[in-house]
Amino acid sequence: xxxQANINWSQLLQDIQQHAVKQIARGISLVENEAAGxxxxxxxxxxxxxxxxxxITGPPGAGKSTLVDALIGAVSKDGKKVGVLCVDPSSPFNxxxxxxxxxxxxxxxxxxxxxxxxxxxxxSLGGLHPKIIEITELMKAAAFDxxxxxxxxxxxxxxxxxxxxxxxxxxxxxxxxxxxxxxxxGLMEIADIFxxxxxxxxxADQFVRNLRLMLAPAFNNHQREVPVLKTVALEKQGIAELxxxxxxxxxxxxxxxxxxxxLTERAYHLVQQKRMKDIRKDVLQQKIxxxxxxxxxxxxxxxxxx
Amino acid sequence: xxxQANINWSQLLQDIQQHAVKQIARGISLVENEAAGxxxxxxxxxxxxxxxxxxITGPPGAGKSTLVDALIGAVSKDGKKVGVLCVDPSSPFNxxxxxxxxxxxxxxxxxxxxxxxxxxxxxSLGGLHPKIIEITELMKAAAFDxxxxxxxxxxxxxxxxxxxxxxxxxxxxxxxxxxxxxxxxGLMEIADIFxxxxxxxxxADQFVRNLRLMLAPAFNNHQREVPVLKTVALEKQGIAELxxxxxxxxxxxxxxxxxxxxLTERAYHLVQQKRMKDIRKDVLQQKIxxxxxxxxxxxxxxxxxx
Numbered sequence: 361x362x363x364q365a366n367i368n369w370s371q372l373l374q375d376i377q378q379h380a381v382k383q384i385a386r387g388i389s390l391v392e393n394e395a396a397g398x399x400x401x402x403x404x405x406x407x408x409x410x411x412x413x414x415x416i417t418g419p420p421g422a423g424k425s426t427l428v429d430a431l432i433g434a435v436s437k438d439g440k441k442v443g444v445l446c447v448d449p450s451s452p453f454n455x456x457x458x459x460x461x462x463x464x465x466x467x468x469x470x471x472x473x474x475x476x477x478x479x480x481x482x483x484s485l486g487g488l489h490p491k492i493i494e495i496t497e498l499m500k501a502a503a504f505d506x507x508x509x510x511x512x513x514x515x516x517x518x519x520x521x522x523x524x525x526x527x528x529x530x531x532x533x534x535x536x537x538x539x540x541x542x543x544x545x546g547l548m549e550i551a552d553i554f555x556x557x558x559x560x561x562x563x564a565d566q567f568v569r570n571l572r573l574m575l576a577p578a579f580n581n582h583q584r585e586v587p588v589l590k591t592v593a594l595e596k597q598g599i600a601e602l603x604x605x606x607x608x609x610x611x612x613x614x615x616x617x618x619x620x621x622x623l624t625e626r627a628y629h630l631v632q633q634k635r636m637k638d639i640r641k642d643v644l645q646q647k648i649x650x651x652x653x654x655x656x657x658x659x660x661x662x663x664x665x666x
Numbered sequence: 667x668x669x670q671a672n673i674n675w676s677q678l679l680q681d682i683q684q685h686a687v688k689q690i691a692r693g694i695s696l697v698e699n700e701a702a703g704x705x706x707x708x709x710x711x712x713x714x715x716x717x718x719x720x721x722i723t724g725p726p727g728a729g730k731s732t733l734v735d736a737l738i739g740a741v742s743k744d745g746k747k748v749g750v751l752c753v754d755p756s757s758p759f760n761x762x763x764x765x766x767x768x769x770x771x772x773x774x775x776x777x778x779x780x781x782x783x784x785x786x787x788x789x790s791l792g793g794l795h796p797k798i799i800e801i802t803e804l805m806k807a808a809a810f811d812x813x814x815x816x817x818x819x820x821x822x823x824x825x826x827x828x829x830x831x832x833x834x835x836x837x838x839x840x841x842x843x844x845x846x847x848x849x850x851x852g853l854m855e856i857a858d859i860f861x862x863x864x865x866x867x868x869x870a871d872q873f874v875r876n877l878r879l880m881l882a883p884a885f886n887n888h889q890r891e892v893p894v895l896k897t898v899a900l901e902k903q904g905i906a907e908l909x910x911x912x913x914x915x916x917x918x919x920x921x922x923x924x925x926x927x928x929l930t931e932r933a934y935h936l937v938q939q940k941r942m943k944d945i946r947k948d949v950l951q952q953k954i955x956x957x958x959x960x961x962x963x964x965x966x967x968x969x970x971x972x
Contacts, residue, residue: 632942
């Protein structure tokens, strides 16, 4: 639970609100490592913010990082501030997290409008980073225009990204052709935009047609048609169109239900942690062992006595 | 939880302690359904008891139910009282649980020394019945000599059965030959006795030899040699030997660590339930939605306010 740290939290928040990049990075680390007092920082975050979160997800090998890289370019060219959180362990952005070091793509290293950070998933089974909500809230205070969250679409993480992001982009490649039939319902369900990346490959057009068929409102419960866009991220093809599609969706009124669900799960978990703080399982087990040996253990009496 | 019930709990406990079969069944149902006041019954259970729990587990199709059936015969012939809890959804004993009705094997229906009860697993993913500890504690008050718990060896249930039972019997069939190499480490780990059932089949001897090799103390971390017994449960062959092996293991001093682990998990869960009783997720979600709409939601302030 973190070392004692002598930190001026209100100064730190001020610096973050001034978009001081080093202080943003420091703030994230303090939250990640649960440095003593980090809850104070989170308590003092303003609720009001205009930062939009863009979720980029999809199977491994779909080219998510290249797409994110290209998207950073488009956003940066637009004069907007963008923060990137990478919770995809297979991403090259995430090399830093794997090595216990922070590596930023050299292209953006000197761009003050671009901030890239990798987060270790820390074995939280299939989910996003355990403090992803806290970290995005902190970054919102830093007045980013966009936060891009890149994550691999497996397990729990895909419903989490849908709750976290204002718009969720699901990236696939034409090779996925046959897989689409058996594509995880989860990925279909959460996509606000579909991107078929590496669309210069032969099977691309057929794949896009199939995808559009599957996404037709008659066959699923999306409220409206889900756009399917073609990109060749490595050549920056289709990126401007993707950025336009994202921006336009972000203008629309947003349904908060998924976000409220995610926040409810997290809030419930935090209350649980707080209320169970005084109970250590190893101590319980020791007491239970003793009572078992004396043949006086009764589960409900034991629980009532805690 | 549960409907209001006008129950004389101390009379019920007395009847159960007199081994009144109908009242045992009623007590189990009340606990299963969390009838108002059931915690009182559990609180008043005596800690002292001599009932031993025999766990029977193994993959589907190993013949666990037939083996249990044969074992009931051996125990009953020995003049002992035996209760059987079936949490194996694939077992014919469990037909009752599947049909929402209680069916006892007709052979034992009129035997006052034999009590059989099926428990629905209720979707608790891979685990035993959520109230299995409570139900066995209740049955111990009824002065059974043995409680047999039959469960299919998948997922969480196998470490749970090892914590619950005083002796754990893992049942396999010779056909499992090649599978043994890849047998779940969990099943290897928890077995106090191995039974190769349907041992009249040709591959049986080879299978037993392989199993003994794998179980040699040099290759695993068992304290002592794990007996491998051959049975043909349908013909009642090897059952007397199995009963002897079980009885003899039950004489030995028992290591309580696994039991303490299971009880710790359950106790922790019960405390958590108690402490979170006032928090309803749907109410949380509604509040969160409102605050999101007013753009005044802050996770940590929200949690602090609960």
